[in-house]
Amino acid sequence: MTTQAHYDVIIIGTGAGGGTLAHRLAPTGKKILVLERGSFLPREKQNWDTVEVFHHDRYHTQEVWRDQDGQALHPGTGYFVGGNTKVYGGALFRWRDRDFDQVQHQGGISLESPLKYRDFEPYYTQAEALYEVHGQHGLDPTEPQASQDYPFPAIQHEPRIQEIHDALQAKGLHPFYLPLAIKLNEANRHLSSCIRCDTCDGFPCLVNAKADAEINCVRPAVDRAENLTLLTSAKVLRLHTSPSGREVTAVEVDVAGQIQMFSADIVVVSCGAINSAALLLRSANDQHPTGLANSSDQVGRNFMRHQNGAIVGLTKKPNPTQFQKTLAVNDFYWGEAGFDYPMGHVQLLGKVNADMIALDSPKIAGVSFQDREVFASLASHSVDWWLTAEDLPDPNNRVQVKGDKIHLSYKDNNTVAFDRLLHRWTEVLKSIDCGDRFLPCSFYFRKKIPLQGVAHQCGTCRYGEDSQTSVLDINCRTHDVDNLYVVDGSFFPASAAVNPTLTIIANALRVGDHLIDRLR
Numbered sequence: 001m002t003t004q005a006h007y008d009v010i011i012i013g014t015g016a017g018g019g020t021l022a023h024r025l026a027p028t029g030k031k032i033l034v035l036e037r038g039s040f041l042p043r044e045k046q047n048w049d050t051v052e053v054f055h056h057d058r059y060h061t062q063e064v065w066r067d068q069d070g071q072a073l074h075p076g077t078g079y080f081v082g083g084n085t086k087v088y089g090g091a092l093f094r095w096r097d098r099d100f101d102q103v104q105h106q107g108g109i110s111l112e113s114p115l116k117y118r119d120f121e122p123y124y125t126q127a128e129a130l131y132e133v134h135g136q137h138g139l140d141p142t143e144p145q146a147s148q149d150y151p152f153p154a155i156q157h158e159p160r161i162q163e164i165h166d167a168l169q170a171k172g173l174h175p176f177y178l179p180l181a182i183k184l185n186e187a188n189r190h191l192s193s194c195i196r197c198d199t200c201d202g203f204p205c206l207v208n209a210k211a212d213a214e215i216n217c218v219r220p221a222v223d224r225a226e227n228l229t230l231l232t233s234a235k236v237l238r239l240h241t242s243p244s245g246r247e248v249t250a251v252e253v254d255v256a257g258q259i260q261m262f263s264a265d266i267v268v269v270s271c272g273a274i275n276s277a278a279l280l281l282r283s284a285n286d287q288h289p290t291g292l293a294n295s296s297d298q299v300g301r302n303f304m305r306h307q308n309g310a311i312v313g314l315t316k317k318p319n320p321t322q323f324q325k326t327l328a329v330n331d332f333y334w335g336e337a338g339f340d341y342p343m344g345h346v347q348l349l350g351k352v353n354a355d356m357i358a359l360d361s362p363k364i365a366g367v368s369f370q371d372r373e374v375f376a377s378l379a380s381h382s383v384d385w386w387l388t389a390e391d392l393p394d395p396n397n398r399v400q401v402k403g404d405k406i407h408l409s410y411k412d413n414n415t416v417a418f419d420r421l422l423h424r425w426t427e428v429l430k431s432i433d434c435g436d437r438f439l440p441c442s443f444y445f446r447k448k449i450p451l452q453g454v455a456h457q458c459g460t461c462r463y464g465e466d467s468q469t470s471v472l473d474i475n476c477r478t479h480d481v482d483n484l485y486v487v488d489g490s491f492f493p494a495s496a497a498v499n500p501t502l503t504i505i506a507n508a509l510r511v512g513d514h515l516i517d518r519l520r
């Protein structure tokens with residue numbers, strides 16, 4: 001084991017939280033070490049190959065976790081510079097104003113955030129600039145007030161999606177442009193990094209045109225700042241503390257098979273909500289017998305991942321759309337007549353293709369799995385949707401570490417809201433002729449995302465003012481350890497029902513400002 005130099009700051013993980021924080025802190029001139037267990041995601045033709053990406057899980061970890069019954073779980077998560085933003089769909093939403101308040105749901109209570117929308121607003125604005133978000137204000141009836149316009153114009157709908165937009169509008173709904181972090185210049189396509197392709201949502205971008213944590217934060221920070229060192233293939237195994245337990249004194253790292261120790265004045269854990277909790281739990285010692293910073297017994301608890309589901313709606317009309325993920329609807333976000341509880345959010349998915357349908361539907365109405373032509377025909381007529389209802393914090397939904405394995409205990413909640421949203425949306429689709437005429441009536445694939453779908457993981461080290469009920473204070477410093485911070489999706493006290501990443505980025509910028517003050 002070798003002990004290396006001392007740093008001002010060590011950041012562990014380079015995803016939306018860690019990558020953004022590294023970018024924020026780099027100009028301070030402080031000596032910063034960034035540790036990332038993965039490598040750079042290879043640029044290769046397979047980036048855009050559905051079979052490689054979705055059937056062979058080419059960019060997912062091979063780790064096996066366990067569910068509450070001890071069954072093997074193959075998590076849909078990857079370890080690369082940029083974290084899960086390398087494959088994200090780039091839909092970057094602000095939480096609604098009320099998402100920061102306590103909200104009564106049909107299935108329980110969504111916790112109040114100690115900070116409010118007004119505290120996050122300036123950071124949302126900065127986050128949208130940093131991640132080059134394309135969008136248009138004034139269309140989504142639930143959107144909160146924004147102090148500035150989006151930095152880039154909205155990504156326009158292709159003709160079939162425009163038709164659907166118009167039909168939804170004619171029904172009195174308020175479809176709007178999905179705010180997106182892709183580098184598409186529609187006015188000057190010959191100058192555009194993004195080529196507007198059909199393999200974006202869930203795929204890495206072969207031409208580096210997604211605004212992700214690697215491209216927009218980590219690389220510029222490494223290129224411009226000599227004070228920042230990035231070590232890849234550097235998996236942090238545990239954190240060591242002083243005899244008092246009040247400071248982290250060493251970070252133990254497996255660097256490409258060799259164990260090394262690093263130290264810093266400030267240590268930031270940004271491993272993603274599940275792995276951050278797991279790292280704290282693995283770092284138990286005499287001063288922190290149940291896990292580092294876990295005097296409240298809250299580390300790993302209140303794991304949330306959204307109630308997410310996908311619908312492939314079949315229509316008689318062909319859908320030749322290439323880049324489909326441009327439209328969203330929030331008309332049912334806070335409920336509907338006769339249901340005075342939040343339901344959730346609807347957005348288009350990236351265009352589903354024949355290989356994806358084959359993966360999800362081993363048998364469709366007696367059609368054999370092998371019949372690729374049928375799948376191709378279905379895909380060429382489908383319009384594909386992603387539905388999200390809020391997942392409520394439940395202390396029994398938790399991350400644990402047993403032996404060397406991550407265990408995820410999780411029970412669905414707020415399912416009435418999700419089911420109602422699913423039912424309502426299918427009815428809407430039928431009413432605008434965007435439901436099946438190709439196969440017998442009401443033929444939809446409805447898919448609730450199973451537990452291995454941890455894309456929207458959050459909430460395992462929530463922030464709060466009370467050290468008995470939260471792991472982090474409002475600056476995301478652990479209540480128990482003075483120089484230890486957690487900056488990623490872990491801090492969420494509630495999950496809202498929009499995609500989580502813009503809030504993770506905004507929070508990283510906010511905590512970055514706090515750290516800049518602290519480091520002065």
Ligand SMILES: Cc1cc2nc3c(=O)[nH]c(=O)nc-3n(C[C@H](O)[C@H](O)[C@H](O)COP(=O)(O)OP(=O)(O)OC[C@H]3O[C@@H](n4cnc5c(N)ncnc54)[C@H](O)[C@@H]3O)c2cc1C
Pocket residue numbers: 012013014015016017018035036037038076077078079080081082083084085087088089090091092093201202203234235236237270271272273275276279454455456457487488489490499500501502504
């Ligand atoms: C297919 C897919 C589509 C998505 N689409 C969207 C979308 O459209 N909009 C949206 O808002 N969100 C989307 N998400 C979610 C989004 O990717 C996450 O919310 C976001 O990346 C979480 O940021 P994070 O910093 O918490 O964690 P991550 O981005 O996962 O980063 C964690 C980092 O820590 C590293 N790490 C983990 N453990 C260790 C360790 N022990 N030592 C060193 N490094 C470690 C990892 O390798 C990784 O780089 C999507 C996710 C997926 C998988």
Ligand code: SF4
Pocket residue numbers: 182183193194195196197198199200201203204205206207208209210323
């Ligand atoms: S649509 Fe644009 S950003 Fe997305 S993968 Fe294709 S080229 Fe990359």
